[in-house]
Amino acid sequence: MNELQGKVAAVTGAASGIGLASTEAMINAGATVVLVDRDAEALDRVCGRLGDRAVPLIIDLLKPESCASLLDGVLAKAGRLDILHANAGTYIGGDLTETNLDAIDRMLNLNVNAVMKNVHTVAPHMIERGSGDIIVTSSVAGHFPVPWEPVYSASKWAMTCFVQTMRRQLLKHGIRVGSVSPGPVISALLKDWPEENLRKAKESGGLIEPKEVAEAVLFMLTRPRTVTIRDVVILPSAFDI
Known part of the structure; x- marks a missing residue:
């Protein structure tokens, strides 16, 4: 399967979880993937395993100068x-009154601001070339007000709006914009889930694997250019929200 043969992709948060699974799926489809992450050790380990079409790019998306270097870094490599694939993100759950203010800033900066900045950075390159794909990792929490994660859910609602507005701005330039919105995924983000919620999800089979999200991403990327998959919500069949 070489549906992405000759394509170059950049995936943020690529050293683990959905980002890594997305990277693997694109490489298997023929693409060269620039793995963007701040964890240099993890990037070296992953790229060593994936081979020559996995290219590491160390960026800390929470540092403005580093974040702004994404396109230059990709083009150089x-x-x-x-x-x-704007995938990097973090999670906060629980009561708002018990949430650390610095953690709120960090999460909104990564889940919202960094995504907008990354799209702002790469869009002119894609506009000049008259083609491109932008996919944002959102969440089912961006489509339903999840009461135990008000900050996280709000950040993903912002992404739902951003994707739908940017799709309209960029479609005339041949650029497709869409989001993939998973339910609970087995990843490092779940470490912050309320213990009782996590226990129930595991017992009920209410979790999905990162590779299942990656398959949805690949589906979005491999449609004919006349077709845009704007939103994919992918849930464990046993998940109830």
Whole structure:
């Protein structure tokens, strides 16, 4: 399967979880993938396993200068950019009154601001080339007000709006914009889930694997250019929200 043969993708938060699974799926489909992450050790380990079409790019998206270097870094390493999967994010759950204020800033900066900045950075390159794909990792929490995660859910609602507005701004330039919105995924983000919620999800089979989200991403990327998959909500069949 070489549906992405010759394409160059950049994936943020690529060293683990959904980002890593998305990277693996794109490489298997023929793409060269620039793995964007701040964890240099994890990037070296992953890229060593994945081979020559996995290219590491160390960026801390929470540092403005580093975040702004994304396109320059990709072009320096791969020469072009066809696909951006803006995947990096973090999670806060629980009562708002018990949430650390610095944690709120960090989460909103990563889940919202960094995504907007990344799209702002890469869009001119894609506009000049007249083609491109931008996919944002959102969440089912961006489509339903989840009462035990008010900050996280609000950040993903922001992404739902951002994707729908940017799709309209960029479609005339041949650029497709969409989001994939998983339910609970087995990943490091779940470490912050309320213990009781996590226990119930595990017992009921209410979790999905990152590779299942990656398959949805690949589906979005491999549709004919006349088709945009704007929103994919992918849930464990046993998940009830």
